[in-house]
Amino acid sequence: MDWYDTVFELIDMRSFSNLWYWIALAVTWSSASHWVLGVPWDMAVRARKSRSEEALTDFEDMVRINTNRILYVMRQSGLFMVAIIGFLMTMLALLGFVYGNEFAQAVFLLGFPLLLVGALSVRAARRIAAQQPRGAALIKQFQTQRFVIQLIGMLSIFVTAMWGMYQNMNANVLG
Numbered sequence: 001m002d003w004y005d006t007v008f009e010l011i012d013m014r015s016f017s018n019l020w021y022w023i024a025l026a027v028t029w030s031s032a033s034h035w036v037l038g039v040p041w042d043m044a045v046r047a048r049k050s051r052s053e054e055a056l057t058d059f060e061d062m063v064r065i066n067t068n069r070i071l072y073v074m075r076q077s078g079l080f081m082v083a084i085i086g087f088l089m090t091m092l093a094l095l096g097f098v099y100g101n102e103f104a105q106a107v108f109l110l111g112f113p114l115l116l117v118g119a120l121s122v123r124a125a126r127r128i129a130a131q132q133p134r135g136a137a138l139i140k141q142f143q144t145q146r147f148v149i150q151l152i153g154m155l156s157i158f159v160t161a162m163w164g165m166y167q168n169m170n171a172n173v174l175g
Contacts, residue, residue: 015106016164029153036146038066044142070125113156
């Protein structure tokens with residue numbers, strides 16, 4: 001047995017049985033629910049709980065800056081980004097679920113729900129820019145956005161776990 005075989009026997013390189021994949025999945029969804037529209041959640045909590053006008057102003061400014069940034073990127077390169085990401089996701093879906101590549105399945109199951117979060121973020125940014133809510137109304141929209149992201153994350157983790165268990169059981173039976 002050579003060095004290469006020893007390493008691959010020690011570290012299972014299949015995606016769904018690899019601990020690093022599950023750590024990456026947890027960190028991804030934790031980050032996605034913490035950074036709503038690019039604004040950290042703790043700023044919203046501090047703005048809601050604090051009696052300080054400064055905390056609310058800081059939160060509103062961060063939301064305004066990030067909303068404008070999201071909308072600017074979408075105006076400048078949104079169509080190009082949609083085309084490239086659509087191509088990549090289609091490629092991953094075909095490689096993963098038609099040709100049976102487990103790595104492509106894992107990346108697709110990680111990336112596709114994040115596309116939904118991205119689309120919802122653009123929609124929320126447009127709504128915030130159009131309505132320009134302030135204070136409690138802005139915090140309420142922000143909370144709703146975070147809640148929806150958390151729901152998508154929980155559903156994504158559940159589906160990924162079920163698919164991963166199915167893949168691991170098939171690998172154990174066949175391999």
